[in-house]
Structures are given as structure tokens and as C-alpha cells.
Amino acid sequence: MNNTNNKNKAQTKHVINHTIRFFILATILIAFHLVVGMLGYRYICGFDWVDAFLNSSMIMGGMGEINALTDNSSKIFAGVYALFSGLIFIVIISILIYPVLKASMIRLHLDNYRD
Numbered sequence: 001m002n003n004t005n006n007k008n009k010a011q012t013k014h015v016i017n018h019t020i021r022f023f024i025l026a027t028i029l030i031a032f033h034l035v036v037g038m039l040g041y042r043y044i045c046g047f048d049w050v051d052a053f054l055n056s057s058m059i060m061g062g063m064g065e066i067n068a069l070t071d072n073s074s075k076i077f078a079g080v081y082a083l084f085s086g087l088i089f090i091v092i093i094s095i096l097i098y099p100v101l102k103a104s105m106i107r108l109h110l111d112n113y114r115d
Helices: 004-045 049-060 072-107
Strands: none
Touching: 004 049, 004 072, 049 072
16 A cells, blocks of 8 residues: 555656746747747837837737838747747646646556557
């Protein structure tokens, strides 16, 4: 009984460590994506840093842009960045769900299911 209890504690600790590592990875991806958006809004659209941060954050959050875009290159960047933001959202949610889903499958013995 004690051996099983120690095994469960070790598995729980492994899942927590795994989840923390994936959370850090997701945070790095969010920060990188925000910086890419800020650089684009700053140098392609000509916004100052605060407006670049605001527009990047709003696009990442799915709210849309705040400032009006005047030239075609700005509009193309904003469209591509919005599409990329949707893809990054799906990737980040997958990264965050993966450790818990994997642990659940292992605990329910679904990881080696065969037809």
C-alpha cells in the first residue's frame, strides 16, 4: 500500500512539474508574439510604442484594433497578425491542456489502448 502511495505522489509531482514547464513555454510564446506585433505596429504602421502595445494586445485578445490604419502595408500586416494570433491561441491552449490530458489518459490507462 505504501509503495502505491509513493508512486502516486511521484506521478503527481511529475505532472505538476510538467505543467509548470509547459506553462512557462506558453508564457514565452505569448511574450514573443506580443513583441512581434509591437515591432510590426511600430515599424510598419508607424505607431508609438504604447499604441503598438495596445493594438498588439487587443488583436491577441480577439478584440480588434484601436487605431485606424491608413496605408495598405499596415492593413496587410494587421490582417496577417490577426490570423497568426488565432493560430497562436490554438497552439497555446493545446500546450496548456496537454500535460493534464496526458496524465488523465495514463491514469485511466488509455495511453496504450489498442483496437
